Amino acid sequence: MPELPEVETVRRGLDTHIRGEIIVSVRVANRTLRQPVPKEFEKRILGQKIEAVSRRAKYLVIQLSGDDVLLSHLGMSGCFKVIPETEQYTPVAHDHVWLCFESGKQLIYNDPRRFGMILPVKKLDLAQHALLEHLGPEPLEPAFSPLYLKRMLEARKAPVKAAIMDQELVVGVGNIYACEALFKTGLNPRMPACEAASKAKKLHAAIVAVLRDALASGGSSLKDFYNIEGKTGYFQHHFAVYGRENAPCTACATEIVRITQSGRSTFFCPRCQKWPQVTGRAKK
DNA sequence: CCCACGACCTGCTGGC
């Protein structure tokens, strides 16, 4: 489901609502997530206090008082729900993991497609964890600089869109914000990364701006993104190209085009994001 | 090594 702005929105909501809570009961309805919920899950987290909720890339890190954190990813369709102590909650389909706190609040992990995960990891092992160790820099931190981006793009022949979605190059950019950032830069998504490297400075600024703006709007809501309060984000109202096939470009009114790149939809304006090699008709 | 693709899942939409 979510890219960096959505995950960060969830993080903030969780940190506000469950920090300081003590886990007094745990129920796992379905362990078959992307990484199976381990058998010892319940025992390991019972009695622990939530110290804080942090984030690395699109992973949420729920800091516990003991030796563990809970490492969670929302996949495509995962969400967390915080149920206030005053509310009687009726379970719904795909509520996989359920924590009850001493205060009476509850935290529920729900994920229809089960591409997400939630699992305990020893704090000491977190940095070297297989899921995290190959991740690139955070896009809103200084390590992700225009020069860094230029160097990384120069080394790759893959399409620039694939490059900026590669979590080893930079984390947090998914299909939506890749499309939006490339539009903002005026780069054709199919252009090889090494050719796009000359525009690295502008692309860098676009990635940062798109993620910042989305975060300021509370993330994007498509089918199933809700923040902790169950409210939608608003950034989807600002999409320039994503999901806008056949609609007029906001800049030049040319029809937005959808193509498929490595199995995913890419949306772009063929006029604003022209690339000489792809303007001709498809060769037969 | 680099890159593209299929697999992993369920649910929704649109066309017939």
Added chain:
DNA sequence: TGCCAGCAGGTCGTGG
């Protein structure tokens, strides 16, 4: 109305 193909915000393992 019902069915089926196609599509969905991510990531990983494989094979060319």
